[in-house]
Amino acid sequence: TALTIQFYVNGTGSLSSxxxxxxxxxxxxxxxxxNMKRDEIIGSGDLKFLRINIAHHPERFLTDFEQVVxxxxxxxxxxxxxxxxxALDKAVTVKRGSTVxxxxxxxxxxxxxxxxxxxxxxxxxxVKVINMDSKRAMLCRxxxxxxxxxxx
Numbered sequence: 001t002a003l004t005i006q007f008y009v010n011g012t013g014s015l016s017s018x019x020x021x022x023x024x025x026x027x028x029x030x031x032x033x034x035n036m037k038r039d040e041i042i043g044s045g046d047l048k049f050l051r052i053n054i055a056h057h058p059e060r061f062l063t064d065f066e067q068v069v070x071x072x073x074x075x076x077x078x079x080x081x082x083x084x085x086x087a088l089d090k091a092v093t094v095k096r097g098s099t100v101x102x103x104x105x106x107x108x109x110x111x112x113x114x115x116x117x118x119x120x121x122x123x124x125x126x127v128k129v130i131n132m133d134s135k136r137a138m139l140c141r142x143x144x145x146x147x148x149x150x151x152x
Contacts, residue, residue, distance in 0.1 A: 025055040030062045032077045040073050041091045052082060060084040090122035094142050102129055102140060104150045126151055
């Protein structure tokens with residue numbers, strides 16, 4: 001970027017000079033503390049903060065560990081490399097075919113049963129589950145890797 005700088009002495013313009021400059025926007029962003037491979041689930045110990053120039057794509061850089069921890073990498077990341085939004089995906093919490101505990105809680109009635117997930121799901125997702133006793137399909141919300149809750 002080219003700029004013109006005006007120099008004043010006692011309020012009177014005495015000199016002007018044209019200079020070429022480079023503007024940087026430096027911010028503390030989330031970076032890899034070690035080399036990580038695609039499909040790894042990121043933990044807080046895998047991350048650190050570094051100050052880098054974000055001028056070209058500020059929307060891609062993350063500034064809080066909570067935006068990254070628990071996510072799955074979609075690409076390899078090297079030590080000190082910023083972990084950007086394009087390299088992250090939700091981690092699969094329940095895998096298709098896995099056995100889960102199905103929880104039903106309504107109006108004081110609490111039931112549990114064994115089920116089989118028919119699709120992958122991340123925390124909070126709604127997935128199709130088959131009750132292993134009745135063989136009936138139901139939609140359930142993923143609570144953790146072993147537990148789903150019947151959706152009303």
